[in-house]
Ligand code: SF4
């Protein structure tokens with residue numbers, strides 16, 4: 001630029017600026033003038049508290065650590081936490097990752113962006129539906145498909161196809177490979193909602209993390225803190241934890257049960273025993289008797305042994321395991337998986353006296369005299385009958401004895417009685433035991449070259465069936481037919497042979513208060529054809545081993561024994577757990593056994609002191 005041009009610019013330049021004094025300003029005078037934000041503006045947050053589960057995933061993902069979970073005074077259902085995210089706007093960069101990852105979709109951003117205050121505390125804000133100024137504001141940024149941060153689809157578990165699996169009793173769920181397990185573990189957001197829902201409060205996120213780190217021996221350590229039957233639970237647990245999984249809010253819950261099975265299948269029994277022995281303390285001195293080698297008895301024996309007690313289990317059957325050995329069919333729970341768990345327990349020094357019935361071979365009073373405390377884990381092993389006319393026919397069977405016969409036969413066909421394999425079977429009941437009977441007989445029919453002809457009838461409608469959904473779906477794939485909302489009326493017998501079951505429509509199973517109170521329509525009659533009937537309507541306890549003088553001191557409510565929070569009955573040296581206390585599944589038994597072990601230790605330590 002020449003000297004003249006430079007002079008000209010600097011001479012006239014200021015006058016141009018002066019000119020602007022007389023034109024309309026471009027600057028918008030916020031907050032006096034409000035400027036609309038764009039539709040996807042990332043303004044202050046709103047959170048729908050009804051939807052929010054308090055999972056804290058938003059807080060964990062926040063790159064500026066701007067979100068803190070704050071306890072709130074609200075009632076929450078099981079699987080949710082009474083805490084909500086609060087946001088520090090001194091830190092928030094409005095990146096919206098919290099919105100993208102929110103497991104429920106409750107957290108969103110508004111188009112509101114102005115907040116002026118000389119109170120710094122107001123910039124740390126607990127958003128609810130009304131936003132920072134508690135007024136209605138238009139929503140701004142919300143997650144869309146492209147910004148999804150969660151992996152909503154579960155890694156599929158390989159299973160034998162229905163037509164193949166129904167030909168045998170081999171375990172049809174194949175288990176995850178290492179790659180599959182790591183991919184599934186990577187879906188967990190470590191929110192811990194599952195921990196509260198698990199009856200044993202297993203530290204699920206920690207053992208899932210161990211899978212992700214490819215360190216299954218660390219996983220074993222986490223698992224055995226609260227569950228000494230993980231090979232079993234990794235296969236047949238009712239996995240209520242998965243119903244609480246935050247990923248399940250918008251996708252498929254993490255396959256917690258299968259990941260537990262993966263961990264246990266990787267580790268040898270020797271390594272698990274080595275790990276367990278490292279945790280034995282010599283603290284407890286004394287002898288404990290346990291009646292029943294089912295889930296609660298085995299669990300109690302493991303934790304009592306770790307505390308240093310000498311434990312003896314008295315088991316009436318030939319082999320330990322209770323319902324796990326004699327109830328659940330081996331296509332769901334092979335003997336090898338159960339034996340592996342039991343071998344670990346036995347390796348700690350637990351003695352299991354099988355073929356020993358308390359009340360017959362030894363009395364409870366004798367046990368009381370020889371041992372410092374006694375734990376009852378005798379389960380619900382007696383069948384219940386509908387008692388409709390004809391159920392006293394020899395071809396009307398109870399579910400559990402039949403399942404036991406099938407398992408014995410498959411284990412040792414040479415020395416066991418062959419179970420009956422009818423051409424057609426009717427199963428009365430809608431729970432998992434009914435499904436176990438139906439699917440077992442379907443397999444036996446196929447193994448004998450017959451067509452699957454098994455019908456399940458229940459009071460409940462299809463939607464109300466208490467059996468696990470996967471049992472129903474898989475049973476149906478295997479050819480089981482369902483006759484829901486029917487009540488048994490009479491067994492039809494001709495020439496001493498069963499021809500079928502007369503049923504009437506069941507119009508209601510439970511009353512408005514959720515109590516069992518079925519109602520029927522007698523005019524709606526249907527006959528279901530079949531030559532054998534199995535009743536699987538529930539089990540009952542057998543307390544015949546309890547002498548009268550003790551029974552009188554105990555409290556029972558609807559067949560269940562009352563205990564305190566440590567599993568102690570009203571007789572101080574007598575503890576109990578499992579089905580006779582709580583039910584309804586293996587993991588509750590595991591939790592009860594652990595709780596009672598702690599209770600017994602406290603009781604004996606107090607006695608000593
Ligand atoms: S991620 Fe969503 S559901 Fe979880 S605490 Fe945050 S706002 Fe609530």
Ligand code: SF4
Pocket residue numbers: 187188189190191192193194195204205208244245246247254256
């Ligand atoms: S398994 Fe599901 S509920 Fe449990 S910590 Fe992981 S994401 Fe949360």
